[in-house]
Amino acid sequence: MLNQIVFEYPWAFLIIIPFIICQMYCKPKMDAIFFPTIKFLKKATKKSMVLENVLKVLTLLFLTTSLASPIIKDEISIKNDKGYEISLIVDASGSMAQNNKFGIVKEILSDFLDKRVHDKIGLSIFGDFAYVAVPLTYDKESIKRLLKRVQVGIAGSRRTALYEALFLSSNLFKNSHAKKKIAILLTDGMNNVDNIHLSVAIKTVKKYGIKVYTVGIGGVGDFDPVVLKKIADESGGKFFQANSKQKLKEIYDTIDKLEKSKIKANKYVKKRYLFAYPLGLALFLTILLLFRKNRELL
Amino acid sequence: MIRNRLKEILLKVKKRVFTGNLGNTLSTFKGTGLDFSEIKDYVIGDDVRGINWKATAKGMGVKVNLFNEERELNVVVAYLINGSINFGTKRIKQDAMAEVMGFLSYSALKNSDNLTTVFFDEKLEKLFKPTKKLGVLEDTLGFALGFDALAHEVDYRSFCHFINSSIKKRSLIFLIGDFYGDVDLSSISHKNEIYALIIRDRFEENPTFNGDISLVDPVTFGQDDMSLDKSSLKEYKKLLQKHDEKLYKHFLDHKIKYGKIYTDDDIYIKISQILKG
Numbered sequence: 001m002l003n004q005i006v007f008e009y010p011w012a013f014l015i016i017i018p019f020i021i022c023q024m025y026c027k028p029k030m031d032a033i034f035f036p037t038i039k040f041l042k043k044a045t046k047k048s049m050v051l052e053n054v055l056k057v058l059t060l061l062f063l064t065t066s067l068a069s070p071i072i073k074d075e076i077s078i079k080n081d082k083g084y085e086i087s088l089i090v091d092a093s094g095s096m097a098q099n100n101k102f103g104i105v106k107e108i109l110s111d112f113l114d115k116r117v118h119d120k121i122g123l124s125i126f127g128d129f130a131y132v133a134v135p136l137t138y139d140k141e142s143i144k145r146l147l148k149r150v151q152v153g154i155a156g157s158r159r160t161a162l163y164e165a166l167f168l169s170s171n172l173f174k175n176s177h178a179k180k181k182i183a184i185l186l187t188d189g190m191n192n193v194d195n196i197h198l199s200v201a202i203k204t205v206k207k208y209g210i211k212v213y214t215v216g217i218g219g220v221g222d223f224d225p226v227v228l229k230k231i232a233d234e235s236g237g238k239f240f241q242a243n244s245k246q247k248l249k250e251i252y253d254t255i256d257k258l259e260k261s262k263i264k265a266n267k268y269v270k271k272r273y274l275f276a277y278p279l280g281l282a283l284f285l286t287i288l289l290l291f292r293k294n295r296e297l298l
Numbered sequence: 299m300i301r302n303r304l305k306e307i308l309l310k311v312k313k314r315v316f317t318g319n320l321g322n323t324l325s326t327f328k329g330t331g332l333d334f335s336e337i338k339d340y341v342i343g344d345d346v347r348g349i350n351w352k353a354t355a356k357g358m359g360v361k362v363n364l365f366n367e368e369r370e371l372n373v374v375v376a377y378l379i380n381g382s383i384n385f386g387t388k389r390i391k392q393d394a395m396a397e398v399m400g401f402l403s404y405s406a407l408k409n410s411d412n413l414t415t416v417f418f419d420e421k422l423e424k425l426f427k428p429t430k431k432l433g434v435l436e437d438t439l440g441f442a443l444g445f446d447a448l449a450h451e452v453d454y455r456s457f458c459h460f461i462n463s464s465i466k467k468r469s470l471i472f473l474i475g476d477f478y479g480d481v482d483l484s485s486i487s488h489k490n491e492i493y494a495l496i497i498r499d500r501f502e503e504n505p506t507f508n509g510d511i512s513l514v515d516p517v518t519f520g521q522d523d524m525s526l527d528k529s530s531l532k533e534y535k536k537l538l539q540k541h542d543e544k545l546y547k548h549f550l551d552h553k554i555k556y557g558k559i560y561t562d563d564d565i566y567i568k569i570s571q572i573l574k575g
Contacts, residue, residue, distance in 0.1 A: 034448075035515075041505075041513065041534050042524065044536075045530040045533075049525065
């Protein structure tokens, strides 16, 4: 509860600095007279002076606090129909196990996830068959958690259902209202599952207006650059190829830059203003101070 | 201004002392003098000039008058200058102290005693050498009234040191001050006969301040803003009383006679009361 309280205008606390300076250098001018037994008087008034000063300081503190406007932020909601939606399609076929390719890909993907703060992201995995691991969501944490658990061969390790994956993940955007729809297809093999034809997959992609970036990893002959380029070109995306971790990272950075989301996510912050409480306390203390003063005038 | 005040005090002192009884400083030695002490039987060897014929005529044998011996006393009047004496409601304590000094000095001089006047704060400010001349009174009073006491503080230790080192003869010492400091007179009390005359103003013992007030210390010039109320004034009075009780205990322990004189008191009467015990 308490750690949710934040101050809207924390710089209001700077008022305390001139107060301290004023306490030291600009005391209220009063008529002063010589008095012989000040040491006894000082001793006698010590208690009430301390009390008065504490009251004064507390009053100021509460006033400053209420000026700084403490609030409880209750809820952050983001409007869903704006921003990007990105579908990550990752090859988890047997060949990805070579040279820890899959581990590197996971690492880079999770890095990429951190960068896309305001976007909805989905994750699809394919091997022998394709499946949607995480539908489009803002919840990056759960994607990351799932990404950690994904192993090579989780969707069968012998074949590569590339077109199926593209088709399936395209369907994720069926009910989407996002302005920009992106898919990033990463593979190190050639399609060898025939349940969905390339033209069907591309048609689906086009139907939903998805921009597909294709990334081929591995050496020459591992993947089919012609097909990947075709998919990219037809959907308005781009085709990349990488044979090192460094290169792959660069590719994702490039994609990140190309698709920089300019729209800031609309945040709804439900605020509860708490300034009334310190203000009330300050008022109470002021009255107390006045009452004390009044009592002194016999 | 000071000149007028000086004359006023001098006049007052002379008038009161002259009309009042002299010889507050009695010596206990019997001998020739004017101060009658008692009548005793004539013993061979007694001065025949002292025979009291009236008493003898009553028929109980020859009687002789006895007198207190006229003896020269060393009287030291010490005026203790503390910043706090620059305070008073009806008149400042410095003025009252000057008057006290005037009465004591004049009485001593009238008695033909040796009068030494000392002005002391942290150090010796002024010493008027032992004298029997009445003229010195004008100088001492002038000094007492004209001295700026602010920022001075009595150092009782060095005062005692000064008395011990420069007043060799056994003396009757009058201390005039307000005795707010750390008073320790033990080192001079065994040799001399000491009277401490505490001069106070009624307002400083019973201040009726209200609310916020800014007070300046007359010694350090430190300014303190405080807000006073009934309870803190009560506490203040208690603290002051405690200080005075400690002071009185110190005086009693060292056989120092003391008395308090307020600035609005009739000073002559007060002094007589204190000196008579």
